[in-house]
Amino acid sequence: MSEHVQFNQKLIDFLDASVSKYHAVSEITKLLTQNGFMRLEERDSWSLEKGGKYFVVRNNSSIIAFVNGEISPQETGLSIVGAHTDSPSLMLKPNPIIRNSGYIQLGVEVYGGALLKPWFDRDLSIAGRIFVRDKTGELSERLVDLENPIGFIPSLAIHLNRDANGNSPINAQTDILPILSQENLSDDLTGSPLEELLKSQFMDPEDSLLAHDLCLYDTQPASVVGLSNEFIASRCLDNLVSCYTGIEALLGSSHGKLSMVVLNDHEEVGSLSTTGADGPFLESIIRRLCKSWIDCDEEVVKARSMVLSCDNAHAVHPNFSDKHDPNHRPLLNRGIVIKYNAKQRYATDGFSAAFFKDLCEEDIAVQSFVSRNDMPCGSTIGPLTAGKIGVRAIDIGISQLAMHSCREIIGARDPLYLYKALGKFFSIEQ
Numbered sequence: 001m002s003e004h005v006q007f008n009q010k011l012i013d014f015l016d017a018s019v020s021k022y023h024a025v026s027e028i029t030k031l032l033t034q035n036g037f038m039r040l041e042e043r044d045s046w047s048l049e050k051g052g053k054y055f056v057v058r059n060n061s062s063i064i065a066f067v068n069g070e071i072s073p074q075e076t077g078l079s080i081v082g083a084h085t086d087s088p089s090l091m092l093k094p095n096p097i098i099r100n101s102g103y104i105q106l107g108v109e110v111y112g113g114a115l116l117k118p119w120f121d122r123d124l125s126i127a128g129r130i131f132v133r134d135k136t137g138e139l140s141e142r143l144v145d146l147e148n149p150i151g152f153i154p155s156l157a158i159h160l161n162r163d164a165n166g167n168s169p170i171n172a173q174t175d176i177l178p179i180l181s182q183e184n185l186s187d188d189l190t191g192s193p194l195e196e197l198l199k200s201q202f203m204d205p206e207d208s209l210l211a212h213d214l215c216l217y218d219t220q221p222a223s224v225v226g227l228s229n230e231f232i233a234s235r236c237l238d239n240l241v242s243c244y245t246g247i248e249a250l251l252g253s254s255h256g257k258l259s260m261v262v263l264n265d266h267e268e269v270g271s272l273s274t275t276g277a278d279g280p281f282l283e284s285i286i287r288r289l290c291k292s293w294i295d296c297d298e299e300v301v302k303a304r305s306m307v308l309s310c311d312n313a314h315a316v317h318p319n320f321s322d323k324h325d326p327n328h329r330p331l332l333n334r335g336i337v338i339k340y341n342a343k344q345r346y347a348t349d350g351f352s353a354a355f356f357k358d359l360c361e362e363d364i365a366v367q368s369f370v371s372r373n374d375m376p377c378g379s380t381i382g383p384l385t386a387g388k389i390g391v392r393a394i395d396i397g398i399s400q401l402a403m404h405s406c407r408e409i410i411g412a413r414d415p416l417y418l419y420k421a422l423g424k425f426f427s428i429e430q
């Protein structure tokens, strides 16, 4: 079996298990623990060992994992890989149950810049976390995955909307409410059927449900597609591929200097939170790390460090190739994309691009992306991290189609390229 097929089998298992960002962090936690990483709590004081492997979880939606150096980071700087755990989705409102026209539906709020059309006519389930008070008064947080398809958002028949293939906008308040079931005339109209379902699977009879962070997800598992198996289709490829690949690269790193992976939440909604890249998480961990070494100056460490911000890039779409600048049209399976933007929506500049190209040398193909001047550019955690903590950064990623759909496409060879590049990054002096 070829190397990339082997790598992708584990990647696909991870994607299928990561039905929400909380599940993704839980899966990563398992992976790290199995590989000898020790969990640190922010509320405790730490005593870190040289060469020790550690991770810190914040809000169960973001995580920083690192292999401590054998010598002080003052000498080596930090090699940091960054990515984000969240993806656009449809999130349940606090009081989600709606009864309309004989159906029981859910009120949802759009999380991030979701493409809404792909959500129609899919077998949907619900995952995330709930907060429960038990009969002793104790509060607890529980991971929830309903697993079975329990709802769908039906398209409106074309006969009832003759403009469906034309200019037909989707109203996010009224048009995308999923149907859960049919109302029964004998139903008790005061109870919540969703709460009943959660109670039956995740709670004891005396428990009360206080709050939830739940999202819809497409139950179709990830698959390898294409005449020559050259593509992978899945939900949340942006950016769980980078999260998984960064962690796998860290697991293989033992090079005497401090290697770190930071996986932030809230990238899709602007990153300003305790767990986002515009928040204090990374800086706080770097500070504590530096304090654990004798005579280690945090500012010197930052000046010697580098962040590789990994997030998927737009591959050129054959039906819409003019949406890309003619000289910058990334292709699937043709290597890692360096992302440029003169307004610093991506952190890359000549220096960091040269650093990355030099790192990849002849072994790993590199492409470049810059958006058209007449089209606004997205952003990533790269510029935020660089601006927040003052560490040089570069934005890279594997290319993909259908970004922010609930079913995205990448090239099957690219995750392994990224894994190899990140492995090299952790192994070199900078």
Ligand code: CO
Residues within 6 Å of the ligand: 084, 238, 239, 267, 311, 312
């Ligand atoms: Co992204």
